[in-house]
Amino acid sequence: MQEHEKIFENFLKIKDLKLTKPRKIILNTVFATHEHFSVDELYDQIRKKHKDVSRATIYRTIPLLVESDLIKQSLRCLAKDHYEHTYGHDRHFHLICEKCGKIIEVESKKAENILNKLAKIHNFDIKEYNVGAKGICKNCRKKI
Amino acid sequence: MQEHEKIFENFLKIKDLKLTKPRKIILNTVFATHEHFSVDELYDQIRKKHKDVSRATIYRTIPLLVESDLIKQSLRCLAKDHYEHTYGHDRHFHLICEKCGKIIEVESKKAENILNKLAKIHNFDIKEYNVGAKGICKNCRKKI
DNA sequence: AACTAATTGCAAATAATTCTCAATCGCATT
DNA sequence: AATGCGATTGAGAATTATTTGCAATTAGTT
Numbered sequence: 108m109q110e111h112e113k114i115f116e117n118f119l120k121i122k123d124l125k126l127t128k129p130r131k132i133i134l135n136t137v138f139a140t141h142e143h144f145s146v147d148e149l150y151d152q153i154r155k156k157h158k159d160v161s162r163a164t165i166y167r168t169i170p171l172l173v174e175s176d177l178i179k180q181s182l183r184c185l186a187k188d189h190y191e192h193t194y195g196h197d198r199h200f201h202l203i204c205e206k207c208g209k210i211i212e213v214e215s216k217k218a219e220n221i222l223n224k225l226a227k228i229h230n231f232d233i234k235e236y237n238v239g240a241k242g243i244c245k246n247c248r249k250k251i
Numbered sequence: 252m253q254e255h256e257k258i259f260e261n262f263l264k265i266k267d268l269k270l271t272k273p274r275k276i277i278l279n280t281v282f283a284t285h286e287h288f289s290v291d292e293l294y295d296q297i298r299k300k301h302k303d304v305s306r307a308t309i310y311r312t313i314p315l316l317v318e319s320d321l322i323k324q325s326l327r328c329l330a331k332d333h334y335e336h337t338y339g340h341d342r343h344f345h346l347i348c349e350k351c352g353k354i355i356e357v358e359s360k361k362a363e364n365i366l367n368k369l370a371k372i373h374n375f376d377i378k379e380y381n382v383g384a385k386g387i388c389k390n391c392r393k394k395i
Numbered sequence: 396a397a398c399t400a401a402t403t404g405c406a407a408a409t410a411a412t413t414c415t416c417a418a419t420c421g422c423a424t425t
Numbered sequence: 426a427a428t429g430c431g432a433t434t435g436a437g438a439a440t441t442a443t444t445t446g447c448a449a450t451t452a453g454t455t
Contacts, residue, residue, distance in 0.1 A: 125421055125432065146411080161435045166412065183327035184381050187411075200366070202375045211373050218365045222344070222384065225357045230389035231346045237327060239381045240366065245374035269401060269452050290442080305404045310443060331442075 111138050111177055111194055118175035129160045133168045137178060137192050143210065145187045182210065184241045201239040206247035255282050255321055255338055262319035273304045277312045281322060281336050287354065289331045326354065327381055342380060348388035355388065 108116075115134055116126045136153050137144070144152070146165055153160050169190065172178045182189040184203050198219055202211040218238070226233045252260075259278055260270045280297050281288070288296070290309055297304050313334065316322045326333040326345055342363060346355040362382070370377045 123432085127421070127433065129434070159435085163413080163436080164434065167433085184379075200369070202370060202373060202377070204375075205378065211375060213369045213373065215365060215369055218362060218369070221359060221362045221365065222382075225344070225359055225362070226346060226384065226386070229346060229355050229357065230392075231348075231355060231384075231386055232388075232392055233346070233384045233386040234349065235385045237381070237383045237385065238366075240370065240375075240377045241379045241381070242370070242375055242377040244376075248374075248376055267401085271402065271452070273403070303404085307405080307444080308403065311402085 109138070111192070114194065115172070115175055115177060119171070124171070129164045130168055130171075132157050132160055133165055134172065134177070137172065137190075141192070141196075143182050143189045143191045145189050147187070149190075179235060180237075182239060183237050184239045198236065202244070203239060203241050204244035204247055205241050206243055206250075209244050209246075211244065253282070255336070258338065259316070259319055259321060263315070268315070273308045274312055274315075276301050276304055277309055278316065278321070281316065281334075285336070285340075287326055287333045287335045289333050291331070293334075323379065324381075326383065345383040346388070347383060347385050348391055349385050350387055350391035350394075353388050353390075 112126075112131070112134065115130075119126050119130075132153060133149070136149065142148075146162070146169070150160075150162055150165055153165070169178070172192075173180065173190075177192060177194045178190050179193045180188060181191045182201055182203060184201075197214050199212045199214045200218065202213065204210075219236075222236065222238075223233070256270075256275070256278065259274075263270050263274075276297060277293070280293065286292075290306070290313070294304075294306055294309055297309070313322070316336075317324065317334075321336060321338045322334045323337045324332060325335045326347060329347070341358050343356045343358045344362065346357065347353075348355075363380075366380065366382070367377065
């Protein structure tokens, strides 16, 4: 069993919830790639292999994955909610191109440290960052 | 006429659009306070004084205000879209309390500089930032 | 005042998400 | 392996936020 499955199972057990087949499928699909995904994209991805997982179950499972710290909401600049699995990955920021939709991920301990300091000044306990920027990427700027 | 009205009128003229009564009411309500607002909140606020502005018109006017750089979308951590007027205000980040909903605004040239540098490395041209964090504020942490 | 294109409010349409509920499943205990 | 019971599921209805089509109205120009 993979690490993320163990973590999820454990999380569920503590809450007296069960690691069911649909939940397993959803979890493993999420961890099969490192793409960001909307609920619809995840649904389509799952449906390729499994005809028996409903949208409702995906909507019900995502909050559990978020609560267990396996995934986080991200790309909040976009219209629909998007998520990504974050377990095992460093915190990163997103640069989202308005023209082509490309997403550039950048890491920065420095930026993170500053944000943490700002929070500390206000005595604020940060649970989740939400950092992103919309703009135009290198390639698309060339085309103008 | 106030500065923001002039800017908006000018913006509209260039696009061959008209500064109508409903648009004026929406603009001035937005600039009457420095609160963040959802469409619904704005609608309620407007309705207190003007019974003749519809939701549809608000939905149609907001993109114009965004395009003319008078307001920006903000607080993307929340379920509904929120906006704030930004004309005449420095860029700032938000700390949003998950318990009580309180919003703390913090400014930081330092954080801004770092994000700009990161963008530069990737040759990315940032149009709009979207920086914030969810967590627990000072008061709510006391209560636990 | 007349003209013309932009704008409006309304109500219907769409889109995303949540809810309801009867049928089923997972797991602990026989 | 059968039983019992609460958790879970899928399907579709319901809800919420937003967008759209359209006939009537309005702003700004001639």
